[in-house]
Amino acid sequence: MLNEEKSLNFIEEIIEDDIQAGKHDGRVLTRFPPEPNGYLHIGHAKSICLNFGLATKYNGKTNLRFDDTNPVTEDTEYVESIKKDINWLGFEWAEELYTSDYFDQLYDFAVQLIQQDLAYVDDSSAEEIAAAKGTPTEPGVPTPNRSRSIEENLTLFQEMRDGKYKDGEKVLRAKIDLASPNMHMRDPLLYRIKHAHHHRTGDKWCIYPMYDFAHGQSDSIEKITHSVCTLEFIPHRPLYDWCIDKLAIFPSKQYEFARLNLTYTVMSKRKLLQLVNDKFVESWDDPRMPTISGLRRRGYTPASIRNFCERIGIAKRENMIDVSLLEFCIREDLNKSAWRRMAVLDPVKLVITNYPEGQVEELIGENNPEVEGGEGSRIVPFSREIWIEREDFMENAPKKFFRLGPGLTVRLKHAYIVECHDFVKDENGNITEIHCTYLPNSKSGEDTSGLKVKGTIHWVSVAHAKKAEIRLYDRLFNDENPAAAENFKESINPESLHIIKEAYIEPDLIHAEAGKGYQFIRKGYYTLDTLSTADHLVFNRTVTLKDSWAKEVKK
Template identity: 45%
Template sequence: MDPSQYLPEGYSPSKKEQATLNFIAKKAPRSIERFLPLLVSSMIDYNLSQKQITAGLHHLVDFYQKERKYEMTEEEKESYHKSMGIGIEYSDLEISIAVDKVLEENMEQLLERRYFAPSAFYMSLVSALLPWVDTKKTLAIIEEKMAQILGPKTEADLKPPAKTKKPKKEKVKKEKKVKDNEEEKESEFKEVDLEKLWTSVPQYNRYEQRPEIMEEHERVTGGKVFTRFPPEPNGFLHIGHSKAMFLNFGYARRVGGKTYLRFDDTNPSVEKDDFVEGIKHDVKWLGHEPFNVTYTSDYFDRLYDCAIDLIKRDLAYVDDQQKVDVALFRKEKKNPPCRDKYSVEENLRLFEMMRTGCFPAGSFTLRLKIDMAHPNPNMRDPIAYRIQYYPHNRTGDKWCIYPSYDFSHCLIDAFEHISHSMCSIEFGSRRDSYDWLTHILPVYRPMQWEFSRLELEGAVMSKRHINTLVTAGVLCGYDDPRLMTIAGLRRRGFPADAINKFCVSVGITRAKQTTSKHVLEHVIRTHLDAHADRAFLVIDPIKVTLRNIEPSEVIPIMRPVHPKDKSKGEREINISKVIYIERDDWRDEDEPGYYRMAPGKTVCLRYGYPITVVDSVKDESGKVCEIICDVIRPDQKLKKKVKGFIHWVSEHDSKDCEVRLYTNLFKGDKPDPENLIASVNTGSKVVYHKSKADPAIIGAAETVNTAFQCERVGYFAIDDDSSKDHIVLNRTVTLKESKDKI
């Protein structure tokens, strides 16, 4: 919006006025764009400050929401002017009484600090009582009354008060407290953060309700907050939905309310029962329990009755414009030819013909008759119904007309008595039509409140884009661990509690923001560090033969299941004649500062014994394929202290497994949506088929999504493809933040 276009012809604004115009352009919502000429003329005529302009904006927004009109009577204009302080003058007596009240309430501070309690402080308190008081006049009265109370200024008053040093607190050494229950620590963290988190959500519904509707609302809800999570069953949920779920279910839970899981099933051409079941599973997995599961299709009959009512009141009409013409007429703010072409009776007849299948798909629509000249494009006669010849997965062939989002969403919120209709910020422009429908029909008026959606850099969450990647064979499905779908994250090994904790960490804001994936990675890593059992995994193994151990000999070693949780106890592993280490832990030549294996070097097996390299065997390509070592047992003396510790698995109790390492799906943080395939990072998935897993992992082979911290190599989870005979592990995150994004 550009308010400067409403300046009188040839008028040149001053610097102050230009700043005010910029302020209006930034702060004025689109819903009051038609009032901007009035606001700009008020600015010029009365030399308004930004404080007065802000008050005027608030008044205009309230006026429009209550009255739903753009013209003001003289009486309404007078009220508008008063809201900005125009015409309001306070007498000296009124100012004096207000100053006396403020000074009396703050007398103790005044007497203590004398003139170093600045008059500007008291001025702000007087302004709270008399919003449009003259500042210069009021400050003069304050100074005069302060002098009457304190007397003339002394030399002491001219000096700033002496600073008193606060006594130093004795440093007390904090003892490290080890909590037996790590989950208790997690719940405390969440509770503290949630208290700060929910303050931005409005506590009460801002709309006045009809008395009889409010009586029904109280009967249905029992005075409790009702929210809803309304996904479309045409795809899989992604991490952005996790924030919407967390907000809707979490807020209702916090205030003792209830949440519906409602499927917005108004487009049968792309909706499937599989998506419905997948969404239900995702909601439950993330820890949310719906009060009730409903569908938009449950209300098709009632929505149809509402459409008939609107046609009878000449607030809806049947239109034959095609999509291109609809967009053009909206852009030019022109009434469609059919808007006033048919009588109410004819519109009813045409709508009935739409319902009974007399017209081809897309040939006619039912549109709401609102205002084609409205500054908000969504108010320019939005479509309420369109023709689609697809059998619905719940209603079959009963309907061939289906309601639009703009028509159905707000009304079902009203039918279900939703007090807080929370949605992402891009739906803010639809609030006007949402409010118009619930105001014009005799239903409960829910309050729509918008929050910024959860967006991650370098992630694709569009169903269309994901489908492109799946169809091209880049991804193995909608649950590919490289995707930010809930199914993909679950398969990758992301814990549900950690995803909810991530939603807490990003907070609730109305400003658009893109979160770095490293933030998500950090939250997941922190959670897994506290909860995941430890295990050994050798991803790219190289054989180590311990020549001073007999083939039948095994040396039992005990290691902690979780070093930070002693209550989990210990697990036994064995050193045998043959063990395996990571190929990265071997170098053909030693060098200063290198503490792992090399010819003649001694390193220590994690939780086990030191071993010394005595020889190595190379294959035909000249690559080392076997290392020969001696074990140094406890009764033998070391020549010098060992600095290197490496992880390992034994041939005796390990098993081959498949390991899948994942990095960022795309080459950069902003993949090109028009050329997704070319943007894909070909190294985003690396598979090792002959990795070696230790007994802890083998024991969980068939327990999908079980998480382990595989020491020194990362956090891993059992993949859906795993079986008792074929273990598949997905790397969830690395142990430390790396340059590669997850």
């Protein structure tokens, strides 16, 4: 047994028992088998981290195998996006494989079952087959085709392959047990006819194996030692074992764990596709989507997602994970890695009336004060006129308002202490300009004024500020469990995106990189959008500084 300080999850216990017993010569080979019919989401990230993590821990390997058995819904776009997501998360696969690699072998396996009188061609419609399967309390009844001879079934199956029949006209079924308490064992479908162009095999095939048939045999062909699936595949495991047993091939074994259910989120590819097609979001990588590409564009880091998957652990029972934990993980990571910058999202001008006109100071700001050494520093230009947040000034400030108002003092981040003595309003009563004086001997790091102030606010020099569009993203749904709603789209949060067309950012941010996290001081964590240009800077809010939904996160 390997010595670990951390307790093992149940799959690790199984693997360690297998290693001790000398099973598979101590070899560990897992696989991640996505269907290329959409983009991966955070639920897939849990499976990726588990499969690749197990292989890493036990000096094994993981295959990436695309389950491309449905040509109608699959596309090379999805294949490429899946590979990109896995690499971005920090994992490398041993072999890139496709179920379509095994179409000839799978066909031969089906023929073998027919020859053993364990499979037959059925002409019944889908409705007739479903009705003949019975109910959980009543056994099924054989369709007229169940008694066909081996020779006839071999001929019909060959004709299915040759394209003699239309879609849905015939199927190949396993001959198992119509009275089984497990409905999946009541003569399940093994092959169906689909006259559709396949993204890899072209028009070579017009029959395609069902997932339940292709899955176990593909695992066996690759000699997968531990095939890890989510709990909904528990009823499918007997068929997985039955096919491997009857074909007498390598005995891969299936193990199930609880999939990820996340609050305020839907994770069905079908529902996510609806959001894209119905224009509730702009694309699969919309930063409000739970897709890995959406999270990446929003500013989530690979480390934060891996940490999240590790924290939620591997369980045998379904549970609902609060999305606040995911947000906590990205805050924790960005607090250590994000460079600090100043950005004013709702600007009002502040004029320092006693500061020399035309004078510019080059102040110094640390990139990240949370890290020893600050990860270097940058120059922050300071001048007589600056932008501050409108909310940082109140004409009639309450007693515990420690920002600006008539007669109030505050420190400007990295700069000086200022005191407000006047302000200007327009004809509508809106404050357009704030007038302050500064204390020349109060400069940060060199302060000899002796004055203590309780508030510090951020700012940007008017003369040096750059304009940017800021996109404030929030949760896409108001309902804690939108997937359970009759119409999940009715619970979409209309405030999930607020766009600020003209904010002001400090000049150093023109060098910002997409995918790198920045903390806009006092405002939250942001990243440059992938579609941003030098002429139109766009920043996406990754997450607020604190949980704005006021839910306590337990570490």
